[in-house]
Amino acid sequence: MTEIEKSEGRKISPQALKRSFWNWFFWNGCSQQAESMLGMAFGQAMAPVIEDLYDTKEERAAALKRHISLFNTEAQVGSICNGIVCGLEESNANGKCSPEVIESVKVALIGPTSAIGDSLWVGTIIPILLAICMTISQVAASWAGPVVYMIVYPVGTCILSWKLFQLGYKGGLEGMQSMMASGKLDRLTTAMILMGLVVVGALTASNVTCTIPFGIVGEVMDTASGEMIQTVLFDTNKVLDGFFPKLLPLLLTFFVYWLYTRKKWSPLAIMGLILVIAVALTAVQYLTGYADVQAVAAAAAAAV
Incomplete structure (x- = not known):
């Protein structure tokens, strides 16, 4: 240790922080398994910092050993844990912290960062991005959406993770506690959830199709030819869309959500049920002649 380091204390170099990130x-x-979950990956991430802070082989071995223990979080938002632990290791190297405190803080951070990361990043931001990219593929070229996603997702993930890593290192545990206590994080999470619900609602109205084969079919005289033709006199779907557009797709979405969350149906079982309902309704359409009349009406409208 140089005389400057003795007077100012150990400091993690920017290069070591970047390598750690x-x-x-x-x-x-890369090493997620049942015994330590992300523990080995966390130890690998801390290796450049440990090498930068400690001189002896024994100190480095002890530091690595405490960072390959059980650890788990949502990786993107969880990068704030790495930043906080880097700051604690720096304090430990300067005699202002203890290994026991570092291990306790790591365990305490697992719960909140996992919950926040899963709800904010996995449950909100990623679905919003997917919805936007799906819309781009529909209104533009089919390849545009996947390309946008392949660019925006890794770049956005990198920026978010790096900023949170820096926040954890500079603000430390106190900074995270103050941010959570101030309510800013809760307000941000609520805003992102509301935005996600709006996007999912628009995606439901645009991509979910559901009709029922109920109506009144009758014969009317075609004024141009003077012949009697079959037509739909009363269309239940048009009536429903008249006072509540996209009501049936909305009800179908709520029904699927209810089966998945309340009744604990598997996605495969839900898809099977939807397939059975679709086959039954399609059969009713053809047996009653409703589908034939709809096809004739659609062809006539296209010809006009």
Whole structure:
């Protein structure tokens, strides 16, 4: 240790911090297993910091050993844990912290960062991005949406993870506690959830199709030819859309949500049920002649 380091204390170099972040960003899931979950990946991410802070082999071995223990979080938002632990290791190297405190803080951070990450990133931001990219594929070229997603997702993930990593290192545990206590994080989470619900609602109205084959079919005289033709005199779907547009797709979406969340149906079982209902309704359409009349009406409208 140089005389400057003795007077100012140990400080993690910017290069070591960047290597630590990139190790976590690219390899956080490389060794996930039941025994320590993300523990090995966390130890690998901390290796550049430990090498930068400690001189002896024994100190480095002890530091690595405490960071390969059980650890789990949502990787993107969870990068704030790495930043906080880097700051604690720096304090420990300067005699202002203890290994026991570092291990306790790591365990305490698992719950909140996992919950926040899963709800904010996995449950909100990613679905919003997917919905936007799906819309781009529909209104533009079919390849445009996947290309936008392949660019925006890794770049956005990298920026978010790096900013949270820096926030954790600079603000430390106190900064995270103050942010959570101020309610800013809760307001941000609520805003993102509301935005996600709006996008999912628009996606439901645009992509979910549901009609019922109920109506009144009768014969009317065609004024141009003077012949009697079959037509739909009363269309239940048009009536429903008249006072509540897209009501049936909305009800179908709520029904699927109810089966999945309340009744604990598997996605495969739900898809099977929808297939059975679709086959039954389609059969009713053809047996009653409703489908034939609809096809004739659609062809006539297209010809006009």
